Structure formats: structure tokens, C-alpha cells
Amino acid sequence: MSVGSKDRSKRLAHHIGSITLFILIVWTLAPLYWMVVTSLKTNSEIYGETITLWPLKPTIDNYRILFQETNFPIYFRNSVIVAVATTFLSLIFAALAAYALTRLVFPGRRFFARALVYTYLMPSSLLFIPLLVIIRGVGLQNTLEGLVLSYLGFTVPFCSWLLMGYFMSIPIELEESAMIDGCSRIGVLIRIVLPLTLPALAVVAFFSFTLSWNEFIYASVLVSDVSVRTIPTGIPNFVVQDVFFWGPMMASTLISAIPPLIVYFVFQRFLITGLTVGAVKG
Amino acid sequence: MTGVAAAVSVEDVRRTTFWQYLTNDVRTLAFLFLLPTILILTCVVVYPFTYALLLSFQDKTAGAPGKFIGLRNYIELLSDPEYIQIFYNTVWYTVFGVGIKFIIGLASALALNQPRRFTPIYRTILFVPWAIPTVIASLTWLWVYNEFNGLLNLLLTRLGLLDHGIAWLAEPKLAMWSVIAVVVWNGTPFYTMHFLAGLQAIPKELYEAAEIDGAGELNKFWHVTIPSMKPVFTITVMLSTVFTSTSIVVVNILTNGAPANLTQILPNESYSAAISAGRMGLGSAINMTLLPFLVVFIIILTRRMLGNKGA
Numbered sequence: 255m256s257v258g259s260k261d262r263s264k265r266l267a268h269h270i271g272s273i274t275l276f277i278l279i280v281w282t283l284a285p286l287y288w289m290v291v292t293s294l295k296t297n298s299e300i301y302g303e304t305i306t307l308w309p310l311k312p313t314i315d316n317y318r319i320l321f322q323e324t325n326f327p328i329y330f331r332n333s334v335i336v337a338v339a340t341t342f343l344s345l346i347f348a349a350l351a352a353y354a355l356t357r358l359v360f361p362g363r364r365f366f367a368r369a370l371v372y373t374y375l376m377p378s379s380l381l382f383i384p385l386l387v388i389i390r391g392v393g394l395q396n397t398l399e400g401l402v403l404s405y406l407g408f409t410v411p412f413c414s415w416l417l418m419g420y421f422m423s424i425p426i427e428l429e430e431s432a433m434i435d436g437c438s439r440i441g442v443l444i445r446i447v448l449p450l451t452l453p454a455l456a457v458v459a460f461f462s463f464t465l466s467w468n469e470f471i472y473a474s475v476l477v478s479d480v481s482v483r484t485i486p487t488g489i490p491n492f493v494v495q496d497v498f499f500w501g502p503m504m505a506s507t508l509i510s511a512i513p514p515l516i517v518y519f520v521f522q523r524f525l526i527t528g529l530t531v532g533a534v535k536g
Numbered sequence: 537m538t539g540v541a542a543a544v545s546v547e548d549v550r551r552t553t554f555w556q557y558l559t560n561d562v563r564t565l566a567f568l569f570l571l572p573t574i575l576i577l578t579c580v581v582v583y584p585f586t587y588a589l590l591l592s593f594q595d596k597t598a599g600a601p602g603k604f605i606g607l608r609n610y611i612e613l614l615s616d617p618e619y620i621q622i623f624y625n626t627v628w629y630t631v632f633g634v635g636i637k638f639i640i641g642l643a644s645a646l647a648l649n650q651p652r653r654f655t656p657i658y659r660t661i662l663f664v665p666w667a668i669p670t671v672i673a674s675l676t677w678l679w680v681y682n683e684f685n686g687l688l689n690l691l692l693t694r695l696g697l698l699d700h701g702i703a704w705l706a707e708p709k710l711a712m713w714s715v716i717a718v719v720v721w722n723g724t725p726f727y728t729m730h731f732l733a734g735l736q737a738i739p740k741e742l743y744e745a746a747e748i749d750g751a752g753e754l755n756k757f758w759h760v761t762i763p764s765m766k767p768v769f770t771i772t773v774m775l776s777t778v779f780t781s782t783s784i785v786v787v788n789i790l791t792n793g794a795p796a797n798l799t800q801i802l803p804n805e806s807y808s809a810a811i812s813a814g815r816m817g818l819g820s821a822i823n824m825t826l827l828p829f830l831v832v833f834i835i836i837l838t839r840r841m842l843g844n845k846g847a
Contacts, residue, residue, distance in 0.1 A: 263752035271647035275659050279661050286664070287689040289676045305690055347572040355567035366570060371838045373581045375775075377782035377830065379803035383810045384587035385580065401767045407580035409572055415841075425649065431837055439565055453665055468669035470785045486671040490789055493678070500679055507672045518667035522660065 273383055293317070293505040297389035300501055316501035317509075325480055327505050329488035331469055333510075336398055340405045340466040341459050347406070348458060353443050355414070356421040357429070367418070374411035381407070382475045389476050396479045404472045409462035416461070420454035421447060453524045461520045464514045485510045558799070564736040591820035598814040609821035618797060619805075630781040633719040634773060637780075640720065641727025641772075642660065646726070649735045659732075668724030673722040676791035681790075683704055683712060703792050711799045718786050727772055734768035735761070743816075771840055774833045781826065802826055 292300060293316050295309045318325050354360075355367050385404055386395075394400030428450075429442045437445065450454065470486040477483055489510065492503045561589025598604030607769055614618045648659050665673060680687045681704040689701035704714040742760045751759065784804040786792065793800030793808070802822055 260747070260750070260752055263629050263754065267753040268650060268652075271650045271652070274643050274647045275652075275658055275662075277649075278640070279658065281721070282662055282665055284677045284687065285673075285680050286668075288680055291680065292679065301685055305685055307690070347576065350569040351573040354566040358566040358569070360563045360566040363566075367842060368838060369577075370573075371841050372834065373577050375778060375804075375834045375837060376581055376585060377778060379782040379784060380588055380827070380830075381581065381584040383806070383820050383823075384584040384591060386586060386811075387587070387816070388579075403576070404580050406576045410576055411581075414573065463667075464667065468671065470671050470788075471807070475807075486669060486785075490671065490675060493675075500682075500685070503675065504679060507675050511668050511672050514669065515664070516668045518663070519660070522663075 269391070269478060280509075289292065289504045289507055292500060293502075293508050295501060297501060303366045316505040320502040320505045320509075324492070324502065324506075325488060326502075326509075328448075328481060329483050329485045330509070332398060332482060332488075333484040333486075334513075336401050336405065337399075337463050337467045337513075339402045340409055343402070343406060344409040344413045344462040345455060345459060347410050348417055349443070349455070351410070351414040352417035352421055353447060356418050357426070358439075358486045370411045370414055373410070374415055378469075382471050386475050396477055398408065398480050398482060400476050401469075401473060401482075401484070402466075404476065405462075405469060409465055412460040412465070413462055416458050418455060420451045424450050456521055457524045459517065460517050460524075463517055467514055509530050587823065588820045592824045594817040595738045596815075596817040598816060600815060606816070609818050610825070612818070613821060613825065617824070618699065621797060622802055622805050625712070625783060625797075626826070628717060629719075629787075629799075629801050630777060633716050633723070633780050634777050636716065636720045637724045637727050637776065638773060640724045642731055644724065644728040644784045645731035645735055646757075648732055662723045662728055664724050666729070668722065669782070670722050670785040671789060674718055674786050677718045677721070678790055679706075705799075706795050708795055708798055711791060711795055715786055715790055715799050717756075718790060718816075719780065722786070723776065723780065725774065730768055730772040731765070734765050771837065774837050774840075778830055778833050778837070782830070804808075807811050 291308055294312045294314070295306075296311055296313050296315065299306055299309060299311070329344065351370070355363060355370070389395055389400045394403065424447060428446055431445055432442050433439075468486060469484075473484050474487045477487065480488075485506075489503065489506045492499045492506065543783050591602065591603055592604035593606060595605045595608070644662055648655060648662070652658075668676075679685075683689060683701045683703045683706075686704075688704065689698065692698040692702065702710065738761065742764065743756055746756045746760050781801075782803050784807055786802070787799055787801050787804045788807065791799045793804060794845070802825065806819040806822035809822060810816045
């Protein structure tokens with residue numbers, strides 16, 4: 255192949271890449287655009303004879319209705335409580351488990367590592383029916399504690415799995431020399447391992463936060479009281495309640511997407527490296 | 537005086553030895569560190585899984601004790617043409633969902649891996665759907681698909697491609713594809729991320745060597761990129777298959793199986809049977825029929841994932 259044709263094939267690939275990117279960006283942003291625009295329209299612009307592609311008279315009325323006339327503030331508060339509590343507990347439990355599985359030699363270590371992966375891969379659709387019976391049995395139905403406990407079932411194995419990869423990348427000599435200097439195991443974990451894996455802890459926090467923020471199946475099975483509902487099971491009911499509810503509905507979807515998006519934008523640069531050490535649920 | 541001092545120091549020694557015993561005996565320490573995880577996973581994963589298996593052999597309704605009925609739930613399912621239909625739907629949904637996500641994900645990763653200005657911005661945008669909760673994505677698309685006021689019909693009629701709006705989620709021939717489109721929109725970034733990470737890990741020397749041999753872009757793609765990416769492809773596709781085939785959110789919110797069960801998939805059917813109709817035994821059995829397929833993927837994946845970790 256001549257130099258000229260090689261250049262041509264490179265340029266062609268570049269152009270194809272540009273067109274692909276353009277199409278994919280439009281496809282990615284279009285529904286989000288429609289969400290934002292709808293949330294800012296008046297009802298006559300949403301359902302009128304001639305629907306507009308952008309709001310002619312932008313209004314925040316839909317947001318006002320959402321916060322004053324619906325249970326959205328309750329759902330939002332519940333989601334925050336559940337996601338923060340789950341993230342906090344998963345970080346602690348996962349750090350301990352991952353440290354034990356990577357640094358401590360004990361019988362059954364391989365078995366536990368394997369069991370962790372199995373539980374991580376166990377789809378929640380296989381578990382929600384018995385979980386309902388169990389959670390009801392211990393009186394945690396319709397409580398946020400019941401949700402947090404159930405969510406730990408998928409966040410802990412996943413976070414431990416991610417952290418194991420990071421812990422293994424820390425040179426063991428650092429820990430050994432600290433222990434010779436009289437540092438205990440727990441001291442090593444707190445003073446050496448955790449500070450060195452801060453980006454990993456950030457990634458793990460991100461994942462457990464979004465996983466519990468998004469969770470739908472357990473939340474819809476374990477909770478029926480309006481006062482304990484989280485966003486994913488609360489806002490779909492807006493459709494049933496009122497046909498002309500798309501304005502506040504899109505306002506609620508926009509607000510609900512913001513917390514995970516903020517966390518995503520903040521942690522972006524760590525995410526790709528996070529992926530190379532462990533696999534991600536999705 | 538000396539007696540008291542001696543007693544204190546003995547006490548002191550005893551306390552330190554107990555603390556040292558706890559923190560320096562590796563086995564005890566490992567056990568303590570793993571204890572919370574073991575407790576949680578036993579209560580909310582291992583025990584429920586065993587329970588689900590047992591339930592699938594029972595006639596159990598909500599609030600009443602279960603009765604063992606052997607294989608009768610499974611026999612009822614396999615002789616029900618509706619179940620067979622839903623099983624096919626699930627396979628269709630999973631194969632096309634995973635396949636399309638794979639193709640778009642690979643195309644995005646290849647494009648993002650090319651040297652181009654503003655690539656970080658494009659990457660940020662393309663990853664956004666992944667940070668959007670699936671429930672939120674489904675509700676937004678429900679509105680985009682709306683027959684009278686949705687964006688899709690609005691654009692297609694404005695562009696003159698349609699005379700009047702289409703009911704995307706009610707039209708028998710289109711409903712499943714409309715559902716799959718949402719799965720693809722929400723799930724593609726997962727592939728893009730894995731593939732991009734994989735592409736960036738391919739040694740530059742391989743491409744340079746291929747160029748010296750006179751390979752064009754297409755040749756490099758077939759002979760360097762594809763072979764180097766095989767492990768990434770396998771792990772991404774298997775993970776995604778497990779989680780796509782078992783996720784009920786998109787179907788539950790967009791159609792809940794309508795029209796005429798054409799978009800119904802097994803996990804959502806199990807949800808309807810167990811929660812809406814209260815037949816927990818049958819609901820468990822519906823899910824368990826997916827298990828043999830999942831087990832194959834889960835075992836292969838576990839082996840690969842542990843292999844990567846060198847554990």
C-alpha cells in the first residue's frame with residue numbers, strides 16, 4: 255500500500271469517526287433536551303395544537319407544583335438517606351473485607367473471594383420474592399432500614415471486589431515496614447492503605463451511591479407506604495395519578511438525575527481507571 | 537505498695553496480650569474483618585437464594601404458609617404457551633439489547649480513541665446516560681414516545697416522514713424495538729467505557745508494526761484491535777447479558793408487558809405473578825427457569841474475574 259492511500263484511509267477513518275460521534279451525541283442528548291424543555295413549558299405549550307421545540311414562555315411553575323403539591327420532597331429525602339447510609343456502611347464493610355482477602359493469609363481465603371464474586375453476580379430479580387418474605391418476617395417492611403440492609407447485599411460484594419484490585423496494587427513493603435515500626439494491622443489499614451487508595455474509595459462511594467439511588471425492584475417490593483418511598487418507586491406513580499402531569503414529571507426526573515450526575519462529573523477521571531481493575535454492574 | 541503496682545502491671549499485660557491477640561493473630565483478624573460482610577451476604581443473598589429455590593417447588597401465596605408441590609409449578613409453566621412466548625421475548629430482548637449495545641459501544645469507543653479536539657467533552661456527553669437512573673431514563677423516553685405530544689412523533693411529522701403520530705409502545709411490531717432502544721440508550725456507555733479502557737491498553741507498538749507492514753486502518757482494526765480486545769469483549773458481553781436479561785425496570789415502566797405480552801420478559805412476569813397476583817411459588821419458578829443460563833455465564837465470569845486478579 256502506498257503512503258498516499260494509507261493517509262487517505264486514515265483521513266477516511268477520522269471522518270467516519272466524526273460522523274459517528276455527531277449522530278451518537280444527538281441520540282444521547284435528544285431525550286434529555288426534551289426532558290429539560292418540557293419541565294420549563296406551560297401546559298398549553300406541552301399539550302397544545304402546535305407543540306414547540308423550545309419553551310416560548312419559560313416557566314418554573316412545574317417545579318413549584320412538584321415541591322408544593324406532590325410527595326416528591328419526601329421521596330427525595332428518603333432517597334438521600336438510603337443512598338448516603340448505604341454508601342457509608344458499604345465503604346466500611348468493603349474496606350475491611352477487601353483488606354482481609356488481599357493481605358491476610360487464612361484458610362478459606364480463596365473460597366471467600368469466589369463467594370464474593372458469586373454474590374456480586376447474583377441478579378436481584380432472583381432474590382426479591384424471598385427477600386420480601388424475610389424482610390416482612392423481621393418487621394422491616396416499609397422501613398428505610400430494610401432498604402439499606404437489602405442494598406448492602408449488592409453494594410458490599412461489588413465494592414469489596416473493586417477495592418481488592420486497588421489494595422493489591424499497593425506495594426506490600428510499605429505495610430511491612432510500618433509493622434516493623436510497631437504499627438498494628440488496623441493501624442496499617444487506616445494510616446497506610448486507605449490514604450493510598452483514596453481515589454478508589456471515591457469510585458467505590460460513587461458506585462454504591464448511584465446503585466442505591468437508582469434501585470427499583472427491591473424498593474417497589476419492600477415498600478408500599480408513600481412516606482417511605484424513594485424516588486424510583488415514587489415518581490412513576492405520577493403517570494397513573496394524572497394524565498396531564500408531564501410537566502412536573504419531567505421536572506422531577508431532571509432533579510432526580512442531578513445528584514448522580516454531579517457525582518459523575520466530579521469523579522469522572524477516576525472512573526476509567528476504576529473500570530480497568532474491576533468490572534462494573536450495568 | 538509493691539503488691540498494688542504488681543497487680544496493675546499484670547492487669548496491663550493481660551489487656552495488651554488480649555488486644556494483641558485480636559489484632560495480630562491473622563486468622564482472628566481476618567474473621568473479624570469479614571464478619572459484617574459474611575452476615576449481610578448470608579441474610580440478604582445466600583439465604584434468599586436458597587429460599588427462592590425452595591419456593592419454586594411450593595404453592596405459596598402471600599400471607600399463607602407454603603405447601604410443597606414438587607415440580608408442578610414448572611410443569612404449569614412449560615405447558616403454558618404464554619410462558620413459552622415470554623421466554624422467547626426474553627431471549628430476543630437480551631440478544632438484540634446486548635448486540636446493539638455492543639456495536640454502538642464499540643463504534644463510540646473507536647471514535648473516542650481517535651485523536652480529535654474536544655474529545656474529553658464528547659466522552660463526558662456520551663457517558664451521561666450511564667449516570668442517569670434507569671427509572672428516570674425510562675420515564676423520559678415514555679414521554680419522548682408519547683403518541684400526541686412526544687418528541688419523536690413531533691420530529692418525524694415535522695420532517696415530513698410521517699403523516700400522523702405513531703403509538704410506539706402499543707404498535708405490536710414496534711413495541712419491543714422501542715423498549716430495546718431505551719435499554720440501548722441507557723446501557724451503551726457501560727460498553728463504551730470498557731471498550732475505551734481496553735483500546736487504550738493495546739500497546740502502540742502493535743499498530744506501528746502493522747503500519748510498517750503497510751496495513752491500512754481497516755486492516756489494523758481486523759488484525760490488531762479485534763484480537764487484542766477479545767478478553768474485554770467476553771467479560772463485557774457476559775456481564776451485560778446477566779444484568780440485561782434480569783433487569784425489569786425498562787419493561788415495567790414503559791409497557792409492563794403490553795401489548796398482549798409482546799414486550800413481557802421473564803423477570804417482569806415473575807414480578808407480576810409474585811407481587812401483583814400473590815403467587816410467590818410460581819413467581820420464583822419463573823425466575824428459576826432463567827437460572828441454568830445465568831449459571832453458565834456466572835461460572836465463566838467468576839473464573840475470568842478471579843483470573844484477572846491473580847487470586
